[in-house]
Amino acid sequence: MINNDRLKRDIERYSSLLRSSFNAKLSNGDSSYNNAIGFKLQADKLILWLNEPSETILNADFKATIEQIITTVLFPAWTVLHSTSGLNLIARKNEPIESARALVFPLHYGLYKRIVVNSHEDTNLVENNQGLVGIQLMEGKNYFPSRTPHVGIMASTRSGKSTFIAYFLKNCKSYSELAVKRGAYDDHANPLIIIDPKLDANLSKFAKRENAEYIYPNFSANTNSFIETTNSTLKEVIDLMHSRADYLKNNPNVKFKDVFLAIDEALAITSGMSSKSKSAYMAQLDQLLLMSAALQIHVLVSSQSFMINQAISSFGRLQLGLRILLTKKVTKENAQYLFSDLDDKTINSLVLDQDNYGSLGIGIATEGAEVYPFKAPYINF
Template identity: 25%
Template sequence: MFGNNENKRALSNSNLSDKARRMLDSALKVDETSASHAYDVVFNLQQKYFDVVFNVPTSFALDSKLNDEIQKILIGGFYPLLLVYANSAPEFVETHSQDFSTARALRYHFRIGQFHRLQFDSLSQPKMQGSKIHLMDGFDFDLYESSGMVALSGQSGNGKTALLCYLLASILNSKPDAIVKIIDPKLDYSLFNFAQKRHLDYVSPAGNMNDYMNDVQSVLAGAIDEIHRRQRKVLETGKLPEKPYIIALDEAMAIAASITETKVIKQYQSLITQVTLMGRSARVFLFTSAQTFDANSVMNSSSRDQMAFKVVLSSNPSANDCRYLFKDFDPSTVVVNRDGFEKGLGLASTQPANRVVPFMAPYIKNLGA
């Protein structure tokens, strides 16, 4: 994976521990160092984690601020040799030391090397492996082993629709009997073309917005009816359905913005909530995208927590970009990898780990194919 001898030599527990100690000694804003035995760093390459072990008492607090400082130093310091995952909160572990002074540590997880972007000539190529959708080299989304729900956010032009098409193509190329219904308020050509070529149900405005909202609500209500039908079937047979049923809702906020009646907005949000909370058991999934999400018009916190694959597309993600899908997450702790193609960059997480990682959406050379 690494091209030079120096990087190969660096991949040993002792060498990595030494590098981490040097980085922390130089940059950590505390009065003590590893040389004064205030802390030590212990790597475990086999299990892909390292512990920062503290020698208590210390002159500094073992808290969230310290956790954030450590990971900011080491995430950037180990790039690109290691991808150190950012902890949203301190992960304290026992060291099983017989000495109380060194009985606890802060743990951080990593992978060797960085994730890399997948590339395809056309949307006819990507396929699932079992129930897994490949997202990056070494990073997958398991449709059946998670809730299966998807939320994509990012400003227009960052690649949300292309990523949505990729996800749907991966499923349809592997499970051609999958049921996919697309709701598209902005009449995106690539999404329309995708639906037409695959003979998918495609709901878009055709004049009267009240009629369109009725169509949208009808699709969502139909998904809830399908959930109930499948759940009854599961009770009768004891088997989960193999055929996924997917509602692809593009630019969900654009739909909400067109609704003027509070009652209708609540009905719209209620339908989305029901699909996201009940769909997993029946393999009925909601894939939704929006430039931004909020709790009042599209996705409440209960629905957000059900999202198995969450993405914020931005080449320079800010705290404001992350404020809803990745609540309380500091994007400055993540190094977004670059490969010369600026679209499809950002942050992502998948269940069950829910670790926020740098994301590079698959590149499709010809989206119309």
């Protein structure tokens, strides 16, 4: 909950600081002090406008300059949510034509904080004002599977990925069970299907504990055996999708039990495939990513890289709604696959603030046009 008295004080204090900072940092002489620039700081956004005629051009470079200034000046009272959608212009109604348009910079009041999980049995489901159930990612940030069905996670070794995925899937299972309790049609599909080519110890234990369908390689057997099993598993999920579509024809209002297919270390899966098996794998994954969401089937893909036609196709990558990059430092190289719209200026403006839980599980995330700093839950057991 926001403390309104504190928010009011912060708006007053930081508005004064912003005014001074704009005066000092804008190089062409335009400033709020001489009334060339006006702005209004609110809990969830900064609205900034030019009083025309002005020496300043309201373009992407100006937006990037303002974003760089406010990212540090407003810290730690606000977190800037970096927009990748170009100029976010709004009309200022009932204002003179000289200042009738403004840039909007989305903000989060305060810093995003990790949640702490103290038990294997802990889940963090939330419900918003519209009755949508979601999964808490951080304090003040939730993921709603019904809105954003598919997920992509990119992370390097020892980044905290496996621990986060286990937390995430535990909550996905609880989300599915709650949906059934609230009337979703239960066709007895396993809510969790995990494909793990590296037999990760954490995921293996998690899958056993949660009775998930767990697909992993037998390292003493032929490599093709795991590849065939992986493709067969995708085919089974596609068959489930088709059977649900048939049921939906006669029951148009039905909502099904949610099923989550998690593919870990996707790059390791495709690296050992023949061209024929890889083509079948990519085609089936694309089909699921495109068609399964309306039938409450969700896909999570994690990998150390999302190079086109390696871990996933370019088409499949476009279907990933929630995208998370776990890294201690965001660069153009590691952001280019899931965050291709980030330019160098925006990357240099990103603040990955540290907390008392170390550097594991930190990075950035997006569910659309806004990129925000991410801190995975701290698992305290």
